[in-house]
Amino acid sequence: MLHLSLFTEDKRQNLITTREGEVKVGQQAQLPITNCNLADNLTQAKANGARFVILGIGEDIGPRANLGRGGATNAFESAMAQFLNLQSNRFFNGKECLILGQISTQDLQLDTQSTTEQLRDQVAKLDERVITVLTSIFDSGLEPIVIGGGHNNAYGLLMAAKASFKRPIAAVNLDPHSDFRPKEGRHSGNGFSYAAASGALGYYHVLGLHELKNSEATLAQLETFGAQWHSLQQIWIRQELSLETALKQIAKQLNNTQSPVAIELDVDAITNMPSSASTAAGIPLLDALKYVNYIGKHCPSVYLHLAEAAPSCHVAGEAAGHRETGQSLSELIYSYINARINAL
Numbered sequence: 025m026l027h028l029s030l031f032t033e034d035k036r037q038n039l040i041t042t043r044e045g046e047v048k049v050g051q052q053a054q055l056p057i058t059n060c061n062l063a064d065n066l067t068q069a070k071a072n073g074a075r076f077v078i079l080g081i082g083e084d085i086g087p088r089a090n091l092g093r094g095g096a097t098n099a100f101e102s103a104m105a106q107f108l109n110l111q112s113n114r115f116f117n118g119k120e121c122l123i124l125g126q127i128s129t130q131d132l133q134l135d136t137q138s139t140t141e142q143l144r145d146q147v148a149k150l151d152e153r154v155i156t157v158l159t160s161i162f163d164s165g166l167e168p169i170v171i172g173g174g175h176n177n178a179y180g181l182l183m184a185a186k187a188s189f190k191r192p193i194a195a196v197n198l199d200p201h202s203d204f205r206p207k208e209g210r211h212s213g214n215g216f217s218y219a220a221a222s223g224a225l226g227y228y229h230v231l232g233l234h235e236l237k238n239s240e241a242t243l244a245q246l247e248t249f250g251a252q253w254h255s256l257q258q259i260w261i262r263q264e265l266s267l268e269t270a271l272k273q274i275a276k277q278l279n280n281t282q283s284p285v286a287i288e289l290d291v292d293a294i295t296n297m298p299s300s301a302s303t304a305a306g307i308p309l310l311d312a313l314k315y316v317n318y319i320g321k322h323c324p325s326v327y328l329h330l331a332e333a334a335p336s337c338h339v340a341g342e343a344a345g346h347r348e349t350g351q352s353l354s355e356l357i358y359s360y361i362n363a364r365i366n367a368l
């Protein structure tokens with residue numbers, strides 16, 4: 025059974041503010057047909073000019089199973105509230121996107137009394153849903169843009185991409201944490217180590233890795249796998265190389281693998297972005313936008329995954345969190361779309 029909650033016309037109407045003489049992205053974007061199956065919806069959207077599928081995975085069992093904070097349940101709504109209200113114009117029409125909806129997670133969410141082990145078991149169940157839905161999307165030839173949810177979903181995305189493209193994937197991840205923790209049960213801190221062990225991850229590069237937010241055991245595991253990284257300190261603090269130079273090196277290494285490329289971003293890399301592991305010492309949003317745009321333009325990217333945004337983790341409350349995560353995710357989505365449309 026497909027666990028998918030489709031985006032509806034009612035939801036669109038609730039989110040868009042119309043204005044005479046203006047056309048919003050949300051008025052042009054494609055929506056799924058409710059009584060049509062997933063494969064047919066994807067085929068239909070593609071025939072009507074879609075290239076991207078926007079999908080949410082609202083859940084916080086992954087971060088909580090990693091002993092982190094909850095809240096990553098409603099970033100998709102925040103993102104759509106902003107993205108669908110952007111202007112449709114000469115730069116971007118909107119019809120290139122199918123706003124598919126969200127993977128259903130309600131029945132997997134557990135209350136605050138649950139044990140870590142119970143949460144990890146639920147994350148493994150979610151993995152199966154992510155793999156099923158994402159494999160269909162990759163098989164359709166459309167590019168998913170996924171709004172999390174925890175970074176645990178990188179595993180399902182990579183497994184689905186491997187199943188569809190029939191080869192391991194080269195991933196780049198802008199993240200202070202490598203999420204290469206031990207395989208101790210599924211959670212948001214080990215999506216990439218599980219994907220590596222399953223053969224779905226062929227190459228891995230972490231951009232902005234925080235030198236003191238990864239255990240020695242994790243760093244050793246990364247090295248054994250052959251992963252590469254540029255640390256946050258190297259680029260943004262000690263300025264040993266510029267972001268531009270790092271991006272050029274990363275794109276070259278990704279392209280050398282001749283593999284499909286996954287673009288991953290944990291928004292806890294961005295200064296004060298509401299998320300489980302939010303930080304005051306992060307990178308500017310504009311640098312995250314440059315990262316997504318550069319890699320999307322210079323590499324054969326097959327998806328974008330924006331993980332960990334948690335509106336309720338904003339220090340000024342949830343309403344401020346919705347606004348900040350919504351605007352940021354919406355800019356990241358456009359940065360990716362713009363890159364892919366102009367890909368070299």
Ligand SMILES: N=CN[C@@H](CCC(=O)O)C(=O)O
Nearest residue numbers: 087092175201212213300301
């Ligand atoms: N995906 C995030 N992983 C980090 C953050 C943990 C947290 O949520 O606080 C990690 O495992 O260290």
